[in-house]
Amino acid sequence: MQGNAETTGYHLAKPGFFKKILLLVVVITSFLTVISGWVAMFNPAHYWYFAVTGLGFPILFILNFILLTGMFLSKSRYSWIPLAALLTTVVKLPAMIQFTNSQQKPVFTEGQSEEMKVMSFNVRLFDLYNWTHNQETRKSIYNMLTELQPDILCMQEFYTSTRNNFDNETNLHRILKATNAHVEYPITLHGVDHWGIATFTKYPIANKGVLYFDKKTANICIFTDLVINTDTVRVYNCHLESVRFGAEEYKFLEKLGKEEDEQAVRKTRNIISRLRTAFIKRASQADAIAENIKQSPYPVIVCGDFNDTPLSYTYKKISETLNDAFRESGSGFGTTYAGPIPGLRIDYILHGEEFTSYKFKTLKVKLSDHYPVEASIVLNAKN
Numbered sequence: 241m242q243g244n245a246e247t248t249g250y251h252l253a254k255p256g257f258f259k260k261i262l263l264l265v266v267v268i269t270s271f272l273t274v275i276s277g278w279v280a281m282f283n284p285a286h287y288w289y290f291a292v293t294g295l296g297f298p299i300l301f302i303l304n305f306i307l308l309t310g311m312f313l314s315k316s317r318y319s320w321i322p323l324a325a326l327l328t329t330v331v332k333l334p335a336m337i338q339f340t341n342s343q344q345k346p347v348f349t350e351g352q353s354e355e356m357k358v359m360s361f362n363v364r365l366f367d368l369y370n371w372t373h374n375q376e377t378r379k380s381i382y383n384m385l386t387e388l389q390p391d392i393l394c395m396q397e398f399y400t401s402t403r404n405n406f407d408n409e410t411n412l413h414r415i416l417k418a419t420n421a422h423v424e425y426p427i428t429l430h431g432v433d434h435w436g437i438a439t440f441t442k443y444p445i446a447n448k449g450v451l452y453f454d455k456k457t458a459n460i461c462i463f464t465d466l467v468i469n470t471d472t473v474r475v476y477n478c479h480l481e482s483v484r485f486g487a488e489e490y491k492f493l494e495k496l497g498k499e500e501d502e503q504a505v506r507k508t509r510n511i512i513s514r515l516r517t518a519f520i521k522r523a524s525q526a527d528a529i530a531e532n533i534k535q536s537p538y539p540v541i542v543c544g545d546f547n548d549t550p551l552s553y554t555y556k557k558i559s560e561t562l563n564d565a566f567r568e569s570g571s572g573f574g575t576t577y578a579g580p581i582p583g584l585r586i587d588y589i590l591h592g593e594e595f596t597s598y599k600f601k602t603l604k605v606k607l608s609d610h611y612p613v614e615a616s617i618v619l620n621a622k623n
């Protein structure tokens with residue numbers, strides 16, 4: 241009888257133990273959801289480990305919803321924990337998903353500027369290193385640009401060379417109507433191979449400026465002052481620090497859980513180190529861009545590959561005085577990264593209050609590891 245009592249006691253204690261474990265999971269998940277939703281409040285220069293949670297916000301939010309549903313159905317008195325996390329972070333959802341899809345041209349008042357079609361595209365060096373297919377990829381990019389003919393085209397990871405028939409700068413001058421260009425090359429090898437960033441426009445260029453972050457990389461921000469009728473507009477084209485994952489890291493992420501323990505530990509440490517470096521560098525780059533935007537004497541449009549999500553410190557700093565064209569007229573999740581990590585929106589078109597934007601689109605063409613984004617923008621009439 242004593243053995244049965246002990247056994248019965250063991251079985252009685254077991255559900256309580258699992259309830260405590262479940263409650264711990266709920267508390268941790270809710271905590272991480274709140275941190276990930278409000279991660280922009282923490283400067284990665286000091287709290288880089290918080291910045292990592294921002295990448296998982298959609299998953300954490302959904303997981304909290306599932307936990308809340310389960311706890312509500314079981315009438316748990318702790319249902320308030322995931323509920324509080326959801327209520328605290330639900331205001332962040334519009335940065336991740338939109339349902340407006342306003343593709344119609346608004347009714348404008350007299351005095352507004354002509355419609356400007358603005359495009360931002362990380363062209364990934366026109367597929368330079370995929371030697372077997374790069375000519376085909378580059379031709380497809382040229383065909384797309386020839387068809388769309390943006391009035392302002394901002395390209396990141398721009399490459400050109402005067403050898404090997406890869407003179408993209410010259411070829412774009414030939415096929416685009418936007419023939420005025422501001423091109424900067426922080427990296428040049430052998431005097432003929434150039435890596436950098438480029439803005440092409442049909443509008444006259446009055447002035448050019450550069451924000452160098454590190455001349456050892458092609459991460460850079462340029463600004464170009466354009467004369468549009470009687471107005472001057474400043475266009476920023478930015479490429480912020482990337483995580484710089486190599487093929488090994490991407491393969492590990494794709495096969496997560498299938499590596500040997502020792503290899504998994506080593507590769508995980510390498511990934512964390514790269515994330516830490518990238519978050520910290522982007523924070524200082526975003527600070528520099530935001531400060532320059534504040535000093536601009538002209539209305540501002542910002543395009544670029546921020547390599548960070550809409551919940552990040554990077555996005556918050558750069559966009560704090562600007563509107564997001566995706567949030568103005570986009571739809572869906574707005575995913576712009578076409579690489580192995582799904583669901584990331586890291587490419588942006590932002591603009592000041594002086595502008596109205598509409599017809600935002602993410603062009604789902606697989607010509608790079610980024611999708612091009614475009615929007616129509618007009619400069620509002622002066623009061």
